[in-house]
Amino acid sequence: MSDPVIVGVDGSASSIDAVEAAAREAHLRGAGLRIVHAFGRGPGHLGAPSWHPADRGLEPMVRGALARAEERAHAIAPDIEITRSVVAGEALEVLEIESRSASLAVVGSRGLSGFSGLLLGSTAVHLAAHGRCPLMVVRGRPDPAGPVVLAVDGSEAGAAAVEFAFAEAALRKVPLLAVHVWNTWSERAYEGPGDPLNAVVADADRLIQAEQHLLDETVASWRKAHPQVVVERRLVRSRIRPALIDASRGAQLVVAGARGRGGFTGLLLGSVSQALLHHAHCPVTVVRGKE
Structure with a gap:
C-alpha cells in the first residue's frame, strides 16, 4: 500500500x-x-x-x-x-x-x-x-465531469506537477487539459511594468512557435506513460493568473507547480500558485519539485 x-x-x-x-x-x-x-x-x-x-x-x-x-x-x-x-x-x-x-x-x-x-x-x-x-x-465547486487542468510553465521544478496531473487524470479516468499561458514577457520570464498583451516583439511568430513547442514537449513523454489519458493542449495569450483561474471553471481539479519560470530565486511558492489557492473555482493541488 x-x-x-x-x-x-x-x-x-x-x-x-x-x-x-x-x-x-x-x-x-x-x-x-x-x-x-x-x-x-x-x-x-x-x-x-x-x-x-x-x-x-x-x-x-x-x-x-x-x-x-x-x-x-x-x-x-x-x-x-x-x-x-x-x-x-x-x-x-x-x-x-x-x-x-x-x-x-x-x-x-x-x-x-x-x-x-x-x-x-x-x-x-x-x-x-x-x-x-x-x-x-x-475550494470552489468542482465539476465531477470536468477535466484535470494542468498549468504548464516549462520549468524544471514544474515537471513534478506534470507527473502528478497525468497520474491524477488516469486515476479519475478523465481528460487532462494542459494549459500554457504566454505573453510578450514569456521570453524574459518576468512580469514587469507595462502591458504584456500589447507590447511589440521583433518576431511574434517565432515566439508563438517556441511557446507551442514548450507545451508540446512538456506533455509528450507523459502521454506515452499514460496512453489512456485523453490530452487537450491549450496555448493562451493572456495574463497568466487570470487565464488559469478562468481555466479552472468547469474543472474538477487544477494542478500547478510551486514555482514557475517567472519565480524569483529562493521563493518557495510563486505568485501563480498563490493566486490559484486563493481564487480558483475548483480544488487546487500544488506540487513541489523534487528535492
Whole structure:
C-alpha cells in the first residue's frame, strides 16, 4: 500500500469537505487515510497561552470532530483504512511533519481554531511551500465531469506537477487539459511594468512557435506513460493568473507547480500558485519539485 493521504480537520464545514475529498483520493490510490487534528496556539493567537487538552477535555473532541470526520470518510469510501492522529502543536508545524510520510495532504479553504485564516493563505501557502508532499486545497465547486487542468510553465521544478496531473487524470479516468499561458514577457520570464498583451516583439511568430513547442514537449513523454489519458493542449495569450483561474471553471481539479519560470530565486511558492489557492473555482493541488 502506498503512503497514506492525510487531511487536516478542525470541526469546520470546510474541513469536512476536505475529508470527503481526501477519502476519494485515498480510495483512488488504494491508500489509507490519516485524519489529523492539531491542538495548540494557532498563528492568529500570538501572545496567548498554549491550549492544553486538559483545559477542555481531549476525549469529547476526539469523539466529536474526529468521529464525524471518520464517519464522513467511511460514507465516501467504505473500503479504506482510516487512522486518527491527534497531536499537540501548531497546525502548520503538525501538518508539515505529517506530510513527510504522506502521498498527499488535503486541507479545506476555511477553518477554525488552529487552521483559521486559511483563506488568506497562512496555512495553505506555508504547506504548499514547505510540505513534503503535494498539497490539495479543497475550494470552489468542482465539476465531477470536468477535466484535470494542468498549468504548464516549462520549468524544471514544474515537471513534478506534470507527473502528478497525468497520474491524477488516469486515476479519475478523465481528460487532462494542459494549459500554457504566454505573453510578450514569456521570453524574459518576468512580469514587469507595462502591458504584456500589447507590447511589440521583433518576431511574434517565432515566439508563438517556441511557446507551442514548450507545451508540446512538456506533455509528450507523459502521454506515452499514460496512453489512456485523453490530452487537450491549450496555448493562451493572456495574463497568466487570470487565464488559469478562468481555466479552472468547469474543472474538477487544477494542478500547478510551486514555482514557475517567472519565480524569483529562493521563493518557495510563486505568485501563480498563490493566486490559484486563493481564487480558483475548483480544488487546487500544488506540487513541489523534487528535492
